Amino acid sequence: MEKILEILNSIRSDIDFANEDKLIDDGILDSFDIVSIVGELCDEYDITITVDDMEPENFNSAAAILALVERLQDEM
């Protein structure tokens, strides 16, 4: 979780990622941010996030992002 928070903070330091759980629903992250996050996650965890994974529920919170990463690692 710490690593995820570090990545998120490196992209948008102005957001409290530890407590926000509506990052997409409330429009806190825009699509450019999400694509940057996806890029960092793919690099860091050596996973492939495809367009099929671009669902709000996968990016609404740091916990959701962690769950997505774990699922994709598991599928590898």
Place this chain on the structure above:
Amino acid sequence: MALNSLSFLLFLAVVLLVYYIVPKKYQWAVLLVASYGFYLASGLAQVIYIIATTLFTFGMSHWMQRIRNNNLKEIASRGEDITKEEKLAMKKVSAKKIHRIQVLAVLVNLGVLAYIKFLNGVLSNFDDLFALFKWDASMPFINVLVPLGLSYYTFNSIGYLIDVGRGKLEAERHIGKFALFVSFFPSIVQGPLMRYGDVGMQLQQPHEFKYENVKYGAQLILWGLFKKMVIADRVAAISATVFSANFMEFSGSQVFFGVLAYSFQIYCDFSGGTDITRGAAQMMGLDLPLNFERPFFAISMADFWRRWHMSLGAWMREYVFYPIMLCKPVTALSKTFRKKYGAYWGKLVPSVAAPMVVFFLIGIWHGLTWQYILNGLYNAFLISASVALTPVYKKMTDGLRINTEAFSFRIFQMLRTFCLLCVSRIIVRAPSLGAAKVMLLSVFTDFDMGFLLGVNDEIYNMGLNQQEMTLVVAAIAVLVVVSILQESGMKIRETLAKQNIVFRWFMILLLIAAILVFGKYGANYDASAFIYGNF
């Protein structure tokens, strides 16, 4: 049958009556019959296209579904006797087949759209191109009838095909229910664009009669009629005067006045139509996607596109923007830049590539003219530039100690966005690209504030007399007040419902009276002229 015509309102009333009388399991069938009835009213020949799109899309989605189902069955039949790698390999083979069918189906749908919509545009563009070299090519004009709502139902069908291809949706088994999604009559004229997983499912569910839905839906229709008939159709006279063949006669301040009027016209025309559509659907117990969220309050161009034609924005994000941003060449390029030059450049590369493609497509979606293409690229440039310049802005505001959270700064951002949008409006509304350049320059070189302040009463010679102008200004003031209240979080209809009955009905009757008395009617009035009905 225009959405703001009396015949549409009567048609809607009859449909609603039957819709709530029949057993609930047949409600979808009532809407399907009504939708084809509505469509037939626009011409028999046009129905062939929508039927062809429906049958083709339905068939292709089933083909994809069958491949996926067979693949899953095959994997299941192997039971425990299959490794994870084998399972993945089998899934990949099936995904490849599905992808090929999906691409074919999307291309056929797009091909039909492009052929019907753009054929003459392309031919006349060739004429213009050859004219540059003084050749008279005289390309033939081929008379192809553009079916009602072609862009909207084609985009809805493409979205459905991609969702089925991606496995987000199971292909619909009932052709009638699918046909209803493609042809649903309130949204066929000018959207909003809809997702099958959302509206398609709602259309199939039974809907109880709820007074609240009918009341709120009717109120939304009234508000849409007010915006369309009292504001849009009246200010249209100003933009028609300024953006005419006589554009050279107008000073920069008159051009600015014209583009100001056009901004209100296009917003009230399009959002008014959407309100009527959403209101009609709400009366049936259906919740259609939002298309507008007070775009004049946007603080940047990116913010504007989150508030303007939202259903097209969402469609583009889902089916064009993300696929481009996440495709291998773009991610590889972004990765290289990120590794070599840092996060900023890594983000910038896709931020330039994707908006260019998205806004080029949005441009030609509106029409295949150089004006729409240039306008698309102008919007893409502004959005990419704002991403590129974010660190510069940050340094500037920090250095100058500007409080970016202050109300005054927000007003500045809103005005800045509005001015950038005015340029965009001039590009598309001017009679030609050359005229757009002349008109745009005149705003900076020939600006007379006195005209805008009403000195010499010249302002009343721009299509509206003093009386009409007063009426329009008052109507826009109502719109602005309502928008400010909504922006501050107030839900107007819910708030109104909490007031006592006298006030409530006074407000409703006032709105009806305003539409009846001040709405634009008369011999020159064309009830079918919704601007976005042409796209």
